[in-house]
Amino acid sequence: MNFFGLLSGIATLFIIGLGFPLVIQTERRLGYVWWPYMLGVGILLIAASLLIPVDWLCIVTAILGATFAWGATELKEQAVRAELGWYPLNGKKIQPPFVEIIKKWKAPHL
Amino acid sequence: MNWIGLAAALSAFLGIWLGHVAVRKIEFISPTIWLPTLGFALLGCTLEWFSLSTFNLPLSTTLGILGITFLWDALEFTRQQKRIKKGHAPANPNNPRHARILTNYPSATTVDLLKPTVIHEAHEAHEGKP
Numbered sequence: 001m002n003f004f005g006l007l008s009g010i011a012t013l014f015i016i017g018l019g020f021p022l023v024i025q026t027e028r029r030l031g032y033v034w035w036p037y038m039l040g041v042g043i044l045l046i047a048a049s050l051l052i053p054v055d056w057l058c059i060v061t062a063i064l065g066a067t068f069a070w071g072a073t074e075l076k077e078q079a080v081r082a083e084l085g086w087y088p089l090n091g092k093k094i095q096p097p098f099v100e101i102i103k104k105w106k107a108p109h110l
Numbered sequence: 111m112n113w114i115g116l117a118a119a120l121s122a123f124l125g126i127w128l129g130h131v132a133v134r135k136i137e138f139i140s141p142t143i144w145l146p147t148l149g150f151a152l153l154g155c156t157l158e159w160f161s162l163s164t165f166n167l168p169l170s171t172t173l174g175i176l177g178i179t180f181l182w183d184a185l186e187f188t189r190q191q192k193r194i195k196k197g198h199a200p201a202n203p204n205n206p207r208h209a210r211i212l213t214n215y216p217s218a219t220t221v222d223l224l225k226p227t228v229i230h231e232a233h234e235a236h237e238g239k240p
């Protein structure tokens with residue numbers, strides 16, 4: 001019996017659980033236009049994991065990266081949930097750098 | 111270079127994407143939710159069993175993560191049905207189970223409020239406000 005895979009699966013479940021407040025709070029405080037930065041953080045974490053020789057640490061880092069990348073695709077939908085009144089709406093959002101360029105891009109949604 | 115993390119990240123991202131889409135589509139058309147719940151639970155358990163049986167670490171991790179993802183998806187059928195009742199996901203009037211929900215829950219609707227076009231219009235409307 002090799003419990004490594006099962007443990008990575010359970011770790012994944014908990015790390016993705018962090019993705020819920022991550023998306024909700026990022027959208028509420030910063031706004032959905034931050035999605036390219038969130039995607040960037042995710043890709044950087046996955047890239048960094050390639051350099052980690054300790055397997056469990058490598059996996060945790062990469063899964064955290066996957067969570068950020070997935071979160072980036074959820075931000076726009078979360079913005080609409082707030083518009084619809086399903087979540088509290090915060091009018092005073094912090095604008096990201098290059099906001100005008102980002103607004104021309106289509107926010108990802110899977 | 112340690113590729114096991116990338117294997118884990120891809121399994122998680124692709125597994126979640128697949129489950130996210132599959133749960134919504136299957137729940138939309140399935141007359142029962144217990145049958146797909148059982149199917150996903152069995153699939154999840156089978157993958158976990160294979161994950162426990164292999165000593166190839168990347169394979170074990172991939173199967174372990176996909177297995178837990180499918181086990182979570184099994185629970186998502188119940189959560190998705192709750193979204194239908196609240197009107198947070200569109201009901202299918204041609205599905206007898208959803209037809210009953212539409213009759214019994216005033217909040218249920220056939221409109222997909224999160225549809226990309228609706229998303230865009232709602233958002234643009236808000237962005238236009240001073």
